[in-house]
Amino acid sequence: MGAPDNEDQNAWEAAATRKTFCVDGDGAGQRLDRWLSEVIGASLSRSRIQSLIRSGSVMGEGRAIVEPRHRIAEGETYTLTVPQAEPAEPEPEAIPLDILYEDEALVVVNKPAGLVVHPAPGNWSGTLVNALLHHCGSSLSGIGGVKRPGIVHRLDRDTSGVMVVAKTDNAHRLLSEAFADHGRSGDLQRAYVAVVWGSPDRMSGTIDAPLGRHAQSRTLRAVVPAGRSDARHAVTRYQVRRRYGADGAGNAFAAQVECRLETGRTHQIRVHMAHIGHPLIGDQDYARAFRTKVNRLPEEIRPIVAAFPRQALHARLLAFRHPESGELMEFVADPPSDMSELTRALDIL
Structure with missing residues (x-):
């Protein structure tokens, strides 16, 4: 079975989702996590799939498979259950934001000085994450299984300026890779x-x-x-x-x-x-x-x-x-x- 269509991909972590896949000849002998990553497509990161396997969310041949390195065989079927994204721990707060750009995958903001990016001890509220939870609402499809904005880079509290934040798991993965690479092989x-x-x-x-x-x-x-x-x-x-x-x-x-x-x-x-x-x-x-x-x-x-x-x-x-x-x-x-x-x-x- 191939990857889900675009409509399915957008819904993967917005609600509880269960999909069954059958191993064809091309998949035989692969690791379970690698094969699932290929058939599902970019909507779930490989690290997220590995986490789901370890948590017992993949059933194969009548039992839970909890080892990402498990080798699969042609004709076997595997069912992946992605639980509904948990509510984010930070609470949404109606904090004004200067939005420079937004679409289904990401949002670009002009962060003011004095605004902490992420909740932490001493700053559990009043942060950029709290503001984005309120602003984005249901458009957040879930980062790693949690409805939250994906922070791929940070600015110090008292540094102002342009930041990009992911709204989907796929955007979070790709932007994180780009920032980790520091533009050496890309256009960052x-x-x-x-x-x-x-x-x-x-x-x-x-x-x-x-x-x-x-x-x-x-x-x-x-x-x-x-x-x-x-x-x-x-x-x-x-x-x-x-x-x-x-x-x-x-x-x-x-x-x-x-x-x-x-x-x-x-x-x-x-x-x-x-x-x-x-x-x-x-x-x-x-x-x-x-x-x-x-x-x-x-x-x-x-x-x-x-x-x-x-x-x-x-x-x-x-x-x-x-x-x-x-x-x-x-x-x-x-x-x-x-x-x-x-x-x-x-x-x-």
């Missing part, structure tokens, strides 16, 4: 606008420095030796777009920098820019040594810079291939008003 692009203290000597450059746990804090990251057990490869490319208060020697009080990620590590841009001596204005974690620098600013702009409440970082551009159509999609969101006010103040330097 991510560009950020940052406002930093000082300015790099060169107008463009690449920061290739592995990141790991910070020695004094489990929530922070630091540049660490490549051989350390927790070291993760991290590469950021930067381009200086504007210098503020530059003198004849090219020194500047601050700069606006575009950063493009070749990897996607926690706090990557923030740590990398601090590593080369130019941390982000407003960064309470990685720019503490620069707090007194604000006292050297002209009095008329000093309060604006001193009061900037977050790291000056905005995800301006996101480009990727649509997981269903293959269309190259590109979304751009200008920096929000707080960053615009900050750069206008720095313009007088």
Whole structure:
């Protein structure tokens, strides 16, 4: 038996579904999980199928098959039961969202600063996930058997900008693969606008420095030796777009920098820019040594810079291939008003 038609695929995890498949000659000798993945198609990820097998959701020859590696034979029949998607644990909340694009497979949002992406201890409500549960409602078909939005990448709470979120299991799988690949073999692009203290000597450059746990804090990251057990490869490319208060020697009080990620590590841009001596204005974690620098600013702009409440970082551009159509999609969101006010103040330097 072949894969379900499109109508069946859309319903796989929206309600309890039971399908029976018969092994033909092409399937004989294959692993059960691989064969089911082929006959079902892209509507269920292979990892989801493996989970269903282990939970006893596949019956074959009168018994439950619980081993994904089970070898199948021609003429055997297997029944897969996909339970109805469980309600998501986070509660839907009517939080306003800036939706840049939406279809049946995904939604693209312009996340404001201050909005946590995913519920976690200390932030069980008021998150982007809560907002998307309310906004998307029944259009969520289930990610891994749960009616929830599929988070494939994150922005820090105090970083604003463009994010894509999956609405189906298939979109979640394909987008996750694209982000894990960091665009090395595809068309994924991510560009950020940052406002930093000082300015790099060169107008463009690449920061290739592995990141790991910070020695004094489990929530922070630091540049660490490549051989350390927790070291993760991290590469950021930067381009200086504007210098503020530059003198004849090219020194500047601050700069606006575009950063493009070749990897996607926690706090990557923030740590990398601090590593080369130019941390982000407003960064309470990685720019503490620069707090007194604000006292050297002209009095008329000093309060604006001193009061900037977050790291000056905005995800301006996101480009990727649509997981269903293959269309190259590109979304751009200008920096929000707080960053615009900050750069206008720095313009007088």
